[in-house]
Amino acid sequence: EIVxxxxxxxLSLSPGxxxxxxxxxxxxxxxxxxxxxxxxxxxxxxxxxDASYRATGIPAxxxxxxxxxxxxxTISSLEPEDxxxxxxxxxxxxxxxxxxxxxxxxxK
Amino acid sequence: QVQLQESGPGLVKPSETLTLICTVSGGSFxxxxxxxxxxxxxxxxxxxxxxxxxxxxxxxxxxxxxxxMSVDTTKRQFSLKxxxxxxxxxxxxxxxxxxxxxxxxxWGQGTMVTVSS
Numbered sequence: 001e002i003v004x005x006x007x008x009x010x011l012s013l014s015p016g017x018x019x020x021x022x023x024x025x026x027x028x029x030x031x032x033x034x035x036x037x038x039x040x041x042x043x044x045x046x047x048x049x050d051a052s053y054r055a056t057g058i059p060a061x062x063x064x065x066x067x068x069x070x071x072x073x074t075i076s077s078l079e080p081e082d083x084x085x086x087x088x089x090x091x092x093x094x095x096x097x098x099x100x101x102x103x104x105x106x107x108k
Numbered sequence: 109q110v111q112l113q114e115s116g117p118g119l120v121k122p123s124e125t126l127t128l129i130c131t132v133s134g135g136s137f138x139x140x141x142x143x144x145x146x147x148x149x150x151x152x153x154x155x156x157x158x159x160x161x162x163x164x165x166x167x168x169x170x171x172x173x174x175x176x177m178s179v180d181t182t183k184r185q186f187s188l189k190x191x192x193x194x195x196x197x198x199x200x201x202x203x204x205x206x207x208x209x210x211x212x213x214x215w216g217q218g219t220m221v222t223v224s225s
Binding site: 032034036038042043044045046049050055087089091095096097098099100101102 | 141143147152153154155158166168169202204206209210211212213215216217218
């Protein structure tokens with residue numbers, strides 16, 4: 001079973017700053033890595049699919065990168081609405097779906 | 109545009125079985141994997157399982173002994189049964205769809221389920 005870890009657990013930044021969130025897989029996974037944004041009281045929103053492709057309607061300030069075991073979500077210039085929890089998710093043979101523990105992006 | 113809506117009880121007793129239904133409107137019902145995902149208070153997301161329109165299922169190994177999912181294509185619904193409930197099953201339960209991306213692009217709003225006597 002492939003395990004996802006995310007770092008940091010909490011990231012404190014100010015609007016306008018650049019955010020870099022990391023997701024690491026315990027084994028090589030190719031590019032089947034996805035990112036979600038989760039706000040309180042709302043369902044998760046898919047941001048990035050296949051490691052680097054923005055989902056429909058996602059602003060260009062969100063960028064996904066990486067392959068193999070190390071993946072990064074970069075938010076180039078934080079807007080107030082970007083402060084949320086971010087989860088990475090793996091699509092694999094088994095289990096078919098799994099999530100990382102999340103990174104909380106909070107306002108500094 | 110696909111929309112999902114969960115329905116079911118908000119409060120269930122320990123040891124009982126939870127039944128949730130997700131109704132899918134719009135879009136295609138046959139091209140997706142339909143999943144249940146939960147988030148306990150203050151914790152992360154946990155994939156519970158998925159079912160295809162043909163009824164193929166896969167469950168999280170940690171929950172497999174207690175989970176049953178089914179699908180009704182005529183009603184465009186799929187359901188989750190989770191048995192032998194404990195307080196640890198208290199969570200917001202989401203239904204979601206993977207439209208062949210490998211990720212969940214569509215989600216219900218979620219339903220809070222509390223397990224308590």
